[in-house]
Amino acid sequence: MTELALAAQRPSTRLLVRDTLGVAKRNLLRIARTPLMLIVTAVQPALLLVLFRYVLGGAISIPGGSYVDYVVPAVFVEAVLIGGMTTSIGLAEDLKSGIVDRFRSLPMARSAVLAGRTLADLSRSVFSLGVLVGLGLAVGFHFHAGAGSILAGLAIVLAFGYAFSWMYVAIGLATKDPETAQIAGILPFFVLMFASNAVVPVATMPGWLQGFARNQPLSVTVSATRALLEGGPAAHWVWQSLAWAAGILLVFFVASLRLYRNSTG
Amino acid sequence: MPERAMIEVEDVSKRFGETPALAGVSLACPRASVLALLGPNGAGKTTLVRILTTLIRPDRGRATVAGFDVATEATPLRSVIGLAGQYAALDGLLTGRENLELIGLWYHLDKREYRRRAQEVLERLSLTDAGNRLVKTYSGGMRRRLDVGASLVGRPPVLFLDEPTTGLDPRTRNDLWQFLEELVEGGTTVLMTTQYMEEAERLAHRIVVLDTGRVIADGTAEQLKDLLGGDRLEARVTDSADLDRAAALLGELAGGPPHVDAEQRRVSVPTAGGTAFLLRAGLRFQEEQIRLDDLGIRRPSLDDVFLSLTGGHIRDAEEAA
Ligand SMILES: Nc1ncnc2c1ncn2[C@@H]1O[C@H](COP(=O)(O)OP(=O)(O)OP(=O)(O)O)[C@@H](O)[C@H]1O
Numbered sequence: 001m002t003e004l005a006l007a008a009q010r011p012s013t014r015l016l017v018r019d020t021l022g023v024a025k026r027n028l029l030r031i032a033r034t035p036l037m038l039i040v041t042a043v044q045p046a047l048l049l050v051l052f053r054y055v056l057g058g059a060i061s062i063p064g065g066s067y068v069d070y071v072v073p074a075v076f077v078e079a080v081l082i083g084g085m086t087t088s089i090g091l092a093e094d095l096k097s098g099i100v101d102r103f104r105s106l107p108m109a110r111s112a113v114l115a116g117r118t119l120a121d122l123s124r125s126v127f128s129l130g131v132l133v134g135l136g137l138a139v140g141f142h143f144h145a146g147a148g149s150i151l152a153g154l155a156i157v158l159a160f161g162y163a164f165s166w167m168y169v170a171i172g173l174a175t176k177d178p179e180t181a182q183i184a185g186i187l188p189f190f191v192l193m194f195a196s197n198a199v200v201p202v203a204t205m206p207g208w209l210q211g212f213a214r215n216q217p218l219s220v221t222v223s224a225t226r227a228l229l230e231g232g233p234a235a236h237w238v239w240q241s242l243a244w245a246a247g248i249l250l251v252f253f254v255a256s257l258r259l260y261r262n263s264t265g
Numbered sequence: 266m267p268e269r270a271m272i273e274v275e276d277v278s279k280r281f282g283e284t285p286a287l288a289g290v291s292l293a294c295p296r297a298s299v300l301a302l303l304g305p306n307g308a309g310k311t312t313l314v315r316i317l318t319t320l321i322r323p324d325r326g327r328a329t330v331a332g333f334d335v336a337t338e339a340t341p342l343r344s345v346i347g348l349a350g351q352y353a354a355l356d357g358l359l360t361g362r363e364n365l366e367l368i369g370l371w372y373h374l375d376k377r378e379y380r381r382r383a384q385e386v387l388e389r390l391s392l393t394d395a396g397n398r399l400v401k402t403y404s405g406g407m408r409r410r411l412d413v414g415a416s417l418v419g420r421p422p423v424l425f426l427d428e429p430t431t432g433l434d435p436r437t438r439n440d441l442w443q444f445l446e447e448l449v450e451g452g453t454t455v456l457m458t459t460q461y462m463e464e465a466e467r468l469a470h471r472i473v474v475l476d477t478g479r480v481i482a483d484g485t486a487e488q489l490k491d492l493l494g495g496d497r498l499e500a501r502v503t504d505s506a507d508l509d510r511a512a513a514l515l516g517e518l519a520g521g522p523p524h525v526d527a528e529q530r531r532v533s534v535p536t537a538g539g540t541a542f543l544l545r546a547g548l549r550f551q552e553e554q555i556r557l558d559d560l561g562i563r564r565p566s567l568d569d570v571f572l573s574l575t576g577g578h579i580r581d582a583e584e585a586a
Pocket residue numbers: 265281282284285286304305306307308309310311312313351585
């Protein structure tokens with residue numbers, strides 16, 4: 001029984017990391033083998049960018065700046081949120097297909113199944129962001145800040161997206177069905193996108209909405225990104241954005257683990 | 266001290282809402298043996314497998330695998346089991362080899378070892394040629410085989426196989442049986458479910474029959490057959506008109522009441538007389554000029570046992586398989 005006793009030891013951190021990277025590898029292979037999915041995930045925010053730029057761009061004037069410089073950083077942030085939706089759909093698919101049953105019968109850590117997926121899906125966000133930076137420049141967006149600041153701006157967008165991918169993990173586990181997960185995932189996206197400073201300045205909204213629209217996670221992240229990409233005082237927004245990201249990550253990480261534990265039977 | 270059974274189930278119950286899927290099941294499976302779970306559709310076989318592989322928790326009762334409690338020691342338990350569920354749990358966008366290698370990684374084997382084992386499993390299950398193809402291009406039987414293979418990569422001491430050979434062609438099925446027999450010789454313990462009596466008869470050291478969540482029979486194939494009594498002499502007449510005469514003849518010879526199946530034109534009686542009785546009966550049929558399509562001594566098959574125990578549910582089972 002010595003072999004069995006050995007197996008009874010608690011998994012080490014090293015094994016946890018290895019399990020997680022294994023799951024990430026699996027999901028990266030899946031992403032690489034469904035290139036159309038990757039492209040469509042980037043096309044959605046690209047379309048938003050073009051529509052905002054040319055449909056709303058003429059009607060909205062931004063005090064002290066151009067609308068394209070105003071809206072492009074916001075679309076970056078929306079893009080990573082859209083990327084997160086693939087996480088909930090993919091997880092719900094795994095639950096439905098029974099592959100999660102196999103995972104659960106293996107000696108791997110539970111959190112590895114979820115963390116590996118969010119890490120792999122982060123690559124979608126990186127891809128989308130790359131496409132959007134190119135497209136943004138093509139429709140007249142200008143970076144006004146230095147390279148370091150720009151990289152920090154893109155990093156904060158990804159951090160925001162990664163934190164929210166854990167909300168999508170929870171949605172996928174709670175709905176257990178890809179179609180439901182998809183519809184459910186759009187709801188927070190709409191609220192965060194439109195009740196915000198992303199598309200139009202908050203000043204035109206009714207008073208009761210302004211408080212939310214100014215301080216909700218997407219808005220502060222958009223403000224931080226604008227400041228970092230365009231130059232200007234950014235620290236205030238950056239801290240707020242990071243605080244939101246950390247809070248969201250923590251809450252949904254815990255909630256997701258609990259949902260995963262109860263996801264069958 | 267007697268060695269503990271590798272799988273022990275004591276009075277386990279599980280409900281899904283109003284449906285009692287298991288109602289007080291107990292069984293035990295010693296090391297290096299095969300236990301086959303039989304039972305009609307919905308009997309609770311898969312539910313029991315899912316409980317023993319820690320996918321769901323029992324409402325009541327206790328179960329251990331290799332001494333680990335399914336409810337409180339799930340993590341160590343998982344490192345000593347392999348599971349091939351009723352429905353293949355594979356990743357269609359990965360190749361067969363990638364599926365196996367990743368599972369080896371999650372069993373915490375090092376890279377050289379899991380590569381070697383993946384190759385070995387592919388060879389053993391005749392999937393070498395398909396190993397580098399995406400699983401979504403596999404046929405149903407290939408998937409089934411790969412799924413069973415996935416449960417073997419970790420070389421776990423206890424295997425749970427839920428209908429492992431459903432959808433396999435006869436040759437492939439035989440190969441898999443042989444492979445499983447070798448594993449058991451090497452010390453592996455197997456709990457499998459099946460709808461094929463032939464499979465239970467060939468592989469299982471012990472058969473447990475479940476029906477509506479209860480154990481209704483438990484023993485070796487021979488013990489279960491003995492439940493139905495011994496041999497029977499069976500005659501099938503060519504012309505239905507001869508049925509009554511044949512029944513009277515056999516009744517007189519055997520000294521017991523004949524059983525008549527008019528639809529099948531069959532008459533049968535219990536016998537312990539062996540070949541001598543068969544010859545005597547044959548001669549009498551000739552004397553009476555009753556023409557026969559078939560005459561023989563039949564030992565009850567596991568199919569008969571199953572049918573009589575579960576009240577004919579097997580028809581549904583076969584349709585579903
Ligand atoms: N997740 C579930 N939710 C609700 N009911 C369930 C669930 N899983 C199983 N059941 C019910 O529990 C009973 C036992 O099901 P189970 O799958 O264990 O049967 P089985 O013996 O494996 O049948 P089969 O031969 O068809 O595979 C059935 O009545 C089934 O409808």
